[in-house]
Amino acid sequence: MKRILILIAIIILIAVGIYAYKVYTGKVPSLTEVASTAHISAANLIAAFEKDSAAANRHYLGKIITVSGMIKSVENKPSVVVLGNLGSLSSVRCTMDTAFVKEMASLNSGQPVNIKGHCTGYRADDLGLGADVVLNRCVLETGNPK
Amino acid sequence: MVALSVTMHAQDKYYTKSGKITFYSKAPLEDIEATNKSVACVVDTKTGSLQFSVLIKGFEFENEEMQEHFNDDYMESNQFPKADFKGQIVNNSQINYSKPGTYTAQVKGQLTIHGITKEVQSTGTIIVAPAGVKAASSFVIQVADYNIQIPSLVKDKVAKTVKIVIDTKLDPLKG
Numbered sequence: 001m002k003r004i005l006i007l008i009a010i011i012i013l014i015a016v017g018i019y020a021y022k023v024y025t026g027k028v029p030s031l032t033e034v035a036s037t038a039h040i041s042a043a044n045l046i047a048a049f050e051k052d053s054a055a056a057n058r059h060y061l062g063k064i065i066t067v068s069g070m071i072k073s074v075e076n077k078p079s080v081v082v083l084g085n086l087g088s089l090s091s092v093r094c095t096m097d098t099a100f101v102k103e104m105a106s107l108n109s110g111q112p113v114n115i116k117g118h119c120t121g122y123r124a125d126d127l128g129l130g131a132d133v134v135l136n137r138c139v140l141e142t143g144n145p146k
Numbered sequence: 147m148v149a150l151s152v153t154m155h156a157q158d159k160y161y162t163k164s165g166k167i168t169f170y171s172k173a174p175l176e177d178i179e180a181t182n183k184s185v186a187c188v189v190d191t192k193t194g195s196l197q198f199s200v201l202i203k204g205f206e207f208e209n210e211e212m213q214e215h216f217n218d219d220y221m222e223s224n225q226f227p228k229a230d231f232k233g234q235i236v237n238n239s240q241i242n243y244s245k246p247g248t249y250t251a252q253v254k255g256q257l258t259i260h261g262i263t264k265e266v267q268s269t270g271t272i273i274v275a276p277a278g279v280k281a282a283s284s285f286v287i288q289v290a291d292y293n294i295q296i297p298s299l300v301k302d303k304v305a306k307t308v309k310i311v312i313d314t315k316l317d318p319l320k321g
Contacts, residue, residue: 028210061227062203062217078164078183093163095184120184120204121227127188127197129161129319134184134201 030097031139034064036116042069042083042092045133049122050090060119060133066141067092068114074107081107081115081138089130094138103140114141157243157318160279161188165314167200175303178212180205187314189281194238196253196281198231198312220294221260229259231266241272248273253283259292270312278318284311 038060040048045067048056069083072091079101084091094115096104107113117135125131165185171178183206186199202223207213217223233255235241241249251270256263270283286307289296296304 026210028207028213057224057227061224075164080164080184093184095164118203121201123186123199123201123228126230127161127186127199129163129186129188132163132186134204136184136204136206 028137030099031064031116031118031137034116036066037063039066039068039114042067043085045092046084046088046090046131049133050131053122053124056122061121063119064116065119065135066114066116067094067135068112071107071109071111071113073109074104079104081113083113083115089125090132091130092133092135095134095136096138096140100139115139116141158192159188159190159319160316161319162186162314162316165198165312167198167313168311169205170309170311171305171307173303173305175300176212178207178216178305180207180213180216182206185312185314187281187316188319189235189279189316191238191241191243194235196231196233196235196255200229202227202229219297226259226261229257231255231257233266235272241274243272243274243279246274246276251281251283257287259287260294262292264291279316281314281316282312284309286310 045060048059067083069092070085072082072084072086074081079096079098081094081096081104082091083094094117115135115138117138120134120136123132123134163186164183165187166181166183167185168179168181182200182204184201184204188197189195202221203217205213205216207216233253236252236254241251249272251272252267253270254267255265257266266285266287268283268285270281273280286309289306289308
């Protein structure tokens with residue numbers, strides 16, 4: 001009986017150890033492995049933040065979302081895909097996951113895309129640079145953009 | 147040299163939306179390092195006005211657990227999603243934005259983190275090159291100054307100061 005108890009205690013200790021190790025060393029996962037909680041067009045996402053940023057924060061801040069829209073521009077170092085209407089200063093800025101830098105070479109302005117990313121928030125036009133919704137760790141999604 | 151002087155038009159404002167801020171916190175329990183690559187910054191070369199805007203959830207950590215603690219327990223980033231700096235390059239008249247070189251910038255202004263605004267001073271570097279302007283600085287802040295609570299259980303094991311390193315490449319703002 002005593003032996004069984006010791007054995008159970010050892011198994012529990014090993015399990016706790018493995019769990020603690022996984023938590024301590026757990027990397028932030030690639031978003032290719034994470035499902036998005038919302039799918040919205042770039043124009044509607046910008047409009048939601050412009051209308052009521054507190055409500056939009058509750059919906060989107062810190063969430064993994066898929067945004068569809070026209071590419072306004074592609075920037076390098078770091079790699080950013082900017083979505084939105086050419087006539088508007090407001091944009092959705094998607095900083096791409098470094099694993100997707102190769103795919104970015106085929107992207108052009110005016111092309112429709114779906115991009116999944118972690119919504120890090122909204123920057124109102126405080127600096128005179130236009131307002132932005134900012135996504136990071138972004139990955140390209142296949143399928144027809146809405 | 148002639149070609150260089152032609153390309154070095156004096157611009158009033160320089161900006162970026164892809165600036166980099168990294169912070170470092172070294173302590174017995176754990177060293178913490180995180181980077182934000184989506185920092186917005188505008189420098190007005192005429193007036194010396196300097197502004198930064200940073201989204202807190204944009205800081206990326208190596209470890210997922212650390213990123214969650216940082217956002218939920220320390221920075222409360224749902225409540226305080228942004229940090230910003232509004233200030234002035236005090237010795238702006240000594241920086242020649244149309245002459246390539248490395249200049250020391252004395253910066254003074256108001257830093258808002260976690261909803262608390264404090265007066266800060268720092269020294270930075272402005273590098274003027276034909277391709278644009280680079281601005282860099284590093285300074286240390288006290289966590290307690292910004293009312294960031296460290297749970298009592300880990301109080302002696304988490305650093306009370308954080309080193310912030312800023313690195314931006316600025317482009318001329320047209321229009």
